[in-house]
Amino acid sequence: MHKHHGLVTKRGAVLAALLLGVVAGVQAGDYSNVQIFGDSLTDSGAYQALVGPNARFTTNPGTVWSENLGASYGKPVSAAYAAWQAGATAGFTPVANGNNFAVGGARVDLQPGNLSGFPGLRPFIPPVSAQVSDFLARGPVDSKALYALLGGSNDIFVQATLVNGGGSPEVAHAAVRTAANAMTAQVNRLQSASARHLIVIGVPDIGRTPAAGSLPPAGAALLSSLTATYDAALVAGLAGRNLLFFDGNKLFNAIFANPGAYGFSNTTTPVCPGSPPDALACVAAPNGHMFADAVHWTSSLHRVLSDWVHASLEGASRVGLLSLVPIGRSGAQWRSIDDRLQQFENFGYQGQGFFVTGDHASSRKDANGGLPSANGSGGSLVMGYEKAFSEQLFGGVTLGYGNAPFDLGNGQGSVKYDEWALSAFAAHRFGAFYASALATYSWLDFESKRKVVLGPFSSSERGNTRGGQFGVKGQIGYNFVSGNLVHGPLAALAWERVRVDGFSEQSNSVTAMTFSDQTRESLRSRLGWQVAAETDWSGARLRPYAQLSYDYEHNDHQHSYRAGFVGGPAAMDMPITNQSGGYGTLLAGVNAELGKTLRLGLGASTTISQPGARSSAINVTLGAPF
Template structure:
């Protein structure tokens, strides 16, 4: 596949991956087969279009920047069309053999750095149904229970996923099965089963399929499952009429809907047992609800960019490997949901890839809620140290009490993940116990609206923080410390998921808290009576938590996330300068900031509908940075002083965030 095509896809359709995998390893059937088999001069790629990409090929480019090559050409896509997970006798290709081949090539080990995809089971249901019909065993076909009773295929999928996890796989993506009844397959299968059971001529099937295809294309666009079913029933009547069978409309509808109900029930039973079996495994499993995703696209196709959900790009009865732009069986007049009788169209594959990308990204994306908590602690420490510095360097008199109040904000860098400014108000008091020692306390409240933590994560929050601080003066040396505690409420966490033309928004709420403290020491040299300068050193400790939360909707992409804990510590050394006169007192300092340690708990995430879960790697440790802080105070009168400051952290990494403050001090 050409990289230019992939680049165009990514530019228009995809969330950027928050981390990279080394490789994508894929197992499955025709939904994932990149063309491993030769089929009468064509490759086993069940997707319309010579340059179209399957969902797993898109994911490989998205997460690894590598093409996903079929295993028969030495690559990592082991999927084979027609493969089953169970040992059904009707088909020869088995996903278990795919896993065995992969492990054999890799010395019996899987890699924690690779992304694994395992999507299988559709062929199992098909062959299980065919075997039941041939054996006239209808009991299990119409079983009303929750469990799949035709074979152990769901458990076989879980066993093979378990093998990968046991061998060291870091993350396995496991989609459940979409409902085959939503595809054109059901109507075509009805003809096939009828011919098989009634002894009809199978050679008649192509002409029947063509009549149905023409009938459905003439009906125009339909929207939603009810309209789709009625259109198909009408087409079936036309086909049977042309075949010389004039059956009542209600009879055709009942037969079709009975088959449809059976398919839906079997798929739900399969998915139930698959999810239940996967939930019993240990390891990272990203369970994908393709069943609900396809139902959502059927219910509202225009929102996702589809014009036609009735018929495929390829004429009904013509498989995607044998259909291309040069043949009359190809249709490109609309955007279709399906390539052929069962397989998704290129546009649907893109949406599947978008969905899986958003799912895999989600835990690490949500971990970015720690960023405003960490910024609050950093900004609070900067503000309090400014107050103590002003009190130390520019005291107006020896009055014992000083009140301060001010506005504090943060303007983030252009290349930062966060885009909106934040603001908070501060009040505090400093008590000068004697000429050497001062203590104080402060309170701040703040908020941010529609804070962007990346292109696909936004939140509102409100916060409050309480602080205690002290300062000791010993000649020209000084020692200060502060401790702050607070809580934060995330009122509207919004995770945006691009799905074709749709921008789905998943919303939730959460709370968090934080504790920070610092110890600071320095020495002041004097140059005359107005200028002082000197070295200083400080250690800042931060610890925070964001509670787990569950997103509110019940869509296929709605997720739940675990609690996130984080802590870090920084050593800062630098030099400060200040100039004191009767009216204006500017100051400036430069610091070298070095991280001492950083610790984060992994966030686990999963769809709300599953007991499986997975974690993704957290961010890398911070590097050392240069910090610049400047400001000035203005003496208004003998008891009142105004101040303004600007703090530029992480200059070395070209992130010019600005913590700024302005306010008044009153002494009495």
């Protein structure tokens, strides 16, 4: 997992992390663990000791969304509580290494819980607030872990039951608002304890479950209105927070509108209509059903939800590549300029002329740490004018175009990337010493296509944005001359800053995301030794050269951008960081003067000992001096 950025020039690292070593650096897969809180929709085995190994509120032996999400990141998910019952006594025993605190029947902040089976356990079911308390009591919070909360359904069921028994609807709506505020309070507690990566899932419309379908219209309408009240209060409480809010109701609306696309042929009746409404006794295949029992989801529906969460987290993190790729791409523009500077610094180029350079660079990343191997490439065309103002002073300007489409990795999608770059350069000789400098501004254009797969459903989210890049580089060196051989040490320093404008994906679907502006800076140094020679062959003047250098990225400062859903109330900070460190770069080539008005240059370069990756480039230059 490398995103080193060497001093990317013809005499240096090529495309150092065009994209491939850097996917891992921005991938959400860096989560150290997952910690989950909620109710039966998330419970992955709290009742195992009483029911058996298939103790999930779904179509057993299927898995629930929390387990699927953990598996997507290679993190096991296990229950943090074990229910027990001995005669008239019962309770829940904490499980030291469990990371799923969700318990079937849990409310947000109140007891007793809402569980159709095991009435002796209801008074002891830990609400979400107690789950968070038990987690925080374990010790310091891991800021690199992912935290997830889904709850509120049981508070809605309890209040609906009270209204059906003659209670006040106004009191019921106030109670679910209080529950939503309590869920927001749990978010506050986790974030105050240093939780940085946090997701909250809203409650889907309970009025569309089979349980509601068996009620009179007024009963179903009550469940729908209570769900809407809860979600509205939750959205209001989470507005502007540093998290991702998943609108569960919006996902359900998309599924109900086109169930076949998500693999469902039955959205109204459960797989196990005769089982208790806690699905723990439902041992069956989903068979195209959305619901396992009257209220709980089949494992197929859990898969759709977990895929949505995973695809969104991955999409949010991989957008960080948009600010990283241009730093690697700058070398394609600078290689052309360095070729011309080299001719002046080593051999005292005189006159003026035009030149054009074609450059092709490629990068490869080996499979590592669960990430697949990947490859990428890009091309550029640079046109320039150069002039030697005296034997000591040389300069010029270039205009370049680059195209380097890149992959988001792991089948997550791709980005079309184009750039226009305007550069100015100059060099001065002081006897055997020389100094050179260049500056470049680039206009960047991106078109993203993010692949989204939710169970059998597949679609693409598209977006486009622009950006800008400014970079400067300075180099000094000393030449030893021995006959027709020139060689000597060199040292260089380069700084770049990339800005990418925020953008929103163009659809209004449940998976469409929005991203804020992002910036990235790079500070790279180089120490090396170069050698060049001059000779005549068949009427042409040949100047072969080679260089070996060590390049180092110094800037490991962390920046961030925000990612959320289009129209959503909140967005999560996504960190982007350069990986400091270094590696070697080897380049070689030859320049040939084929006549007074024609010059040809060929060059190639590659990185050395770049762990798990390699970058290489070739370029061809045609010059027309006059």
